[in-house]
Amino acid sequence: MADARHYLKIEGQFEMVRGNITDPSIAYETWGTLSEVADNAVLIFTGLSPSAHAASSTTDPSTGWWEDMVGPSKPIDTNRYFVICINSLGSCFGSTGPASINSETGDKYRLDFPVLCLEDIARTGQRVIEKLGIDVLHSVVGSSMGGMTALAFTLLFPGKARRLLSASSAARSEPFSIALRSLQRELIRKDAGWKDGLYEDGAPPATGMLMARKLGMITYRSAKEWEQRFGRERATDDISSGKSGPFGIDFEIESYLEAHGKSFINAFDANCYLYLSRAMDLFDASDHGGSIATALSRTGLESALVIGVKTDFLFPPHQQEELAAGLKAGNVDVEFQLLDSLQGHDSFLIDMDRFRPVISAYF
Amino acid sequence: MADARHYLKIEGQFEMVRGNITDPSIAYETWGTLSEVADNAVLIFTGLSPSAHAASSTTDPSTGWWEDMVGPSKPIDTNRYFVICINSLGSCFGSTGPASINSETGDKYRLDFPVLCLEDIARTGQRVIEKLGIDVLHSVVGSSMGGMTALAFTLLFPGKARRLLSASSAARSEPFSIALRSLQRELIRKDAGWKDGLYEDGAPPATGMLMARKLGMITYRSAKEWEQRFGRERATDDISSGKSGPFGIDFEIESYLEAHGKSFINAFDANCYLYLSRAMDLFDASDHGGSIATALSRTGLESALVIGVKTDFLFPPHQQEELAAGLKAGNVDVEFQLLDSLQGHDSFLIDMDRFRPVISAYF
Numbered sequence: 262m263a264d265a266r267h268y269l270k271i272e273g274q275f276e277m278v279r280g281n282i283t284d285p286s287i288a289y290e291t292w293g294t295l296s297e298v299a300d301n302a303v304l305i306f307t308g309l310s311p312s313a314h315a316a317s318s319t320t321d322p323s324t325g326w327w328e329d330m331v332g333p334s335k336p337i338d339t340n341r342y343f344v345i346c347i348n349s350l351g352s353c354f355g356s357t358g359p360a361s362i363n364s365e366t367g368d369k370y371r372l373d374f375p376v377l378c379l380e381d382i383a384r385t386g387q388r389v390i391e392k393l394g395i396d397v398l399h400s401v402v403g404s405s406m407g408g409m410t411a412l413a414f415t416l417l418f419p420g421k422a423r424r425l426l427s428a429s430s431a432a433r434s435e436p437f438s439i440a441l442r443s444l445q446r447e448l449i450r451k452d453a454g455w456k457d458g459l460y461e462d463g464a465p466p467a468t469g470m471l472m473a474r475k476l477g478m479i480t481y482r483s484a485k486e487w488e489q490r491f492g493r494e495r496a497t498d499d500i501s502s503g504k505s506g507p508f509g510i511d512f513e514i515e516s517y518l519e520a521h522g523k524s525f526i527n528a529f530d531a532n533c534y535l536y537l538s539r540a541m542d543l544f545d546a547s548d549h550g551g552s553i554a555t556a557l558s559r560t561g562l563e564s565a566l567v568i569g570v571k572t573d574f575l576f577p578p579h580q581q582e583e584l585a586a587g588l589k590a591g592n593v594d595v596e597f598q599l600l601d602s603l604q605g606h607d608s609f610l611i612d613m614d615r616f617r618p619v620i621s622a623y624f
Numbered sequence: 625m626a627d628a629r630h631y632l633k634i635e636g637q638f639e640m641v642r643g644n645i646t647d648p649s650i651a652y653e654t655w656g657t658l659s660e661v662a663d664n665a666v667l668i669f670t671g672l673s674p675s676a677h678a679a680s681s682t683t684d685p686s687t688g689w690w691e692d693m694v695g696p697s698k699p700i701d702t703n704r705y706f707v708i709c710i711n712s713l714g715s716c717f718g719s720t721g722p723a724s725i726n727s728e729t730g731d732k733y734r735l736d737f738p739v740l741c742l743e744d745i746a747r748t749g750q751r752v753i754e755k756l757g758i759d760v761l762h763s764v765v766g767s768s769m770g771g772m773t774a775l776a777f778t779l780l781f782p783g784k785a786r787r788l789l790s791a792s793s794a795a796r797s798e799p800f801s802i803a804l805r806s807l808q809r810e811l812i813r814k815d816a817g818w819k820d821g822l823y824e825d826g827a828p829p830a831t832g833m834l835m836a837r838k839l840g841m842i843t844y845r846s847a848k849e850w851e852q853r854f855g856r857e858r859a860t861d862d863i864s865s866g867k868s869g870p871f872g873i874d875f876e877i878e879s880y881l882e883a884h885g886k887s888f889i890n891a892f893d894a895n896c897y898l899y900l901s902r903a904m905d906l907f908d909a910s911d912h913g914g915s916i917a918t919a920l921s922r923t924g925l926e927s928a929l930v931i932g933v934k935t936d937f938l939f940p941p942h943q944q945e946e947l948a949a950g951l952k953a954g955n956v957d958v959e960f961q962l963l964d965s966l967q968g969h970d971s972f973l974i975d976m977d978r979f980r981p982v983i984s985a986y987f
Contacts, residue, residue, distance in 0.1 A: 376870055436854040436877035437847030443878045444838050446871050451831050453816070468814050475807050476839070484800030484940065491799040493908060507739055508809050508898055512905070514799035515806045535871055542875070545856060574937070577847065 265321035280375025288355025293339035308405035312354035359532035420561030483572035483605035557587030628684035643738025651718025656702035675717035722895035767791035783924030846935035846968035920950030
């Protein structure tokens with residue numbers, strides 16, 4: 262399968278909030294055509310784990326992570342908009358991160374990578390659009406961590422985006438979600454296979470990654486969805502064969518988490534996961550103005566669509582309301598939608614019946 | 625400090641739901657005096673981790689785990705009631721469990737202990753009251769796992785309790801809480817120090833216990849409480865000294881979990897924890913009647929007080945409602961209280977201002 266990624270090569274030092282790196286690359290994909298006056302560009306920042314491949318294209322026809330949302334005649338319509346999605350700095354799908362080679366040492370960065378902040382990722386977005394000849398974005402878009410990054414973009418570059426779509430995101434993390442992510446990181450770090458970040462290719466801290474992903478999955482969905490999907494259904498016999506002793510897999514929910522966890526172990530670099538997860542904890546819009554309210558009054562946005570989900574306990578409804586109210590107080594024309602989706606935090610990836618019309622109407 | 629525990633020695637085979645053990649002991653404490661007609665006995669089953677020491681006494685003046693609720697002139701008034709609290713079968717505070725010596729082999733049971741069910745614990749409660757000369761209990765009481773055990777008692781021995789107090793419990797576990805407990809167990813089992821249950825005294829699977837307890841703590845409290853208590857407060861410098869590298873303790877919430885987790889490692893036996901945790905997943909009131917509704921119509925209770933907490937996401941409000949409605953449909957005189965406590969599932973141990981008057985009024 263062909264690769265649709267483009268790369269921005271930043272030459273020399275790239276200044277991050279908490280350090281510097283040399284000659285980083287940023288991978289991105291684009292869909293649609295930039296208008297002559299360059300006023301139809303939509304920049305998408307991703308959640309923690311996706312690549313820049315938000316949607317299929319003729320170059321790379323594989324299904325993207327937001328396939329139902331981005332494309333010709335889709336809610337973010339690539340017949341009308343020039344859509345850019347970037348792989349986050351610190352990730353492992355083409356952009357420079359802890360798993361990349363440090364050109365100054367010839368070795369992987371690993372833990373020598375500077376502490377990552379979402380502001381760093383937002384700045385790479387600005388570099389990408391500069392290169393593409395875009396002065397002002399039609400919209401900046403993000404869900405979950407990507408929504409925080411999109412918000413960071415508006416705070417660092419007020420007026421550079423006319424519109425914001427924030428889905429299941431927040432102005433900062435509260436201690437409950439910090440605790441959950443902190444524990445996920447610790448599960449990886451406490452795996453002897455992590456080796457203080459020095460694990461080799463093909464020998465990741467598999468147990469830690471499995472445990473962390475299971476905990477992640479628990480926080481990404483909702484109790485209500487699982488009660489409806491699984492109830493107290495028992496796992497099929499071939500899985501609960503008793504091989505794992507008296508505490509093995511018994512319920513269907515346990516076998517579901519095992520399957521999802523295992524598929525993640527080799528799909529994401531452990532150190533990259535640690536850096537990106539930490540960046541979500543560290544982000545705080547109030548760093549850009551002394552308070553969330555002051556910060557949110559300085560985005561220069563014309564309008565915003567803030568979408569939250571009632572069953573999302575990682576970025577709960579009151580944080581969506583805080584974000585919407587803060588932007589509104591800053592004279593942004595805000596549309597706030599609190600959806601009834603069952604799938605918790607991950608609803609924006611799944612519940613297209615509820616997300617599609619809302620996003621379609623905004624675009 | 626003197627020991628206030630009594631022991632019921634069950635001679636010969638004790639039949640459990642999924643196996644048998646020989647000559648088990650059950651530790652219990654009592655407060656107050658049994659009336660001549662033996663009609664004032666209150667039996668308390670505990671949550672997963674407490675001992676039988678619910679309250680101080682002249683024999684053992686140390687603070688009990690429900691000190692504010694049990695005692696002279698307290699809501700469960702030991703001037704009026706003869707109160708019994710038993711340490712659960714499978715636990716490690718005097719009752720026989722996986723950490724006890726199997727008299728048939730001379731070695732610890734460890735994983736040879738039969739799979740534990742809450743019905744087994746309920747049956748030991750019945751044996752204890754028989755020994756004490758009690759035919760019918762004034763009340764059976766339990767919170768969290770203890771509430772499930774108390775319910776199991778009424779289903780196994782209909783009419784043997786006139787009243788039930790169930791706090792923050794449920795008729796069965798839903799997949800969300802099963803997932804959380806299953807992952808806690810896996811965190812212990814995946815610790816190399818667990819050694820398939822064969823760890824030695826003084827060398828517990830400390831990392832697994834620490835990780836499991838942190839996850840437990842996250843589920844026992846509420847996001848709202850933590851936002852109010854911790855917000856984004858940073859940990860004090862001596863803790864976040866950077867010794868643990870770029871992913872160490874940064875926020876106060878992380879240091880809080882670390883402290884609580886560490887204190888648990890040597891306070892509870894890992895195998896006992898696994899057995900009791902699993903027993904909570906396995907309990908299902910519908911096993912006693914084909915459906916929850918049918919089961920709850922067969923308790924023989926005269927009345928019940930069902931207390932839930934709005935911020936409890938482990939045993940959420942709808943499960944409290946299900947329990948209360950089911951008992952009511954079975955002609956039990958039910959009082960249902962859904963409290964506004966902030967402390968989530970653990971509120972019954974902390975928010976005495978809200979729990980005290982409700983329980984006091986019922987007794």
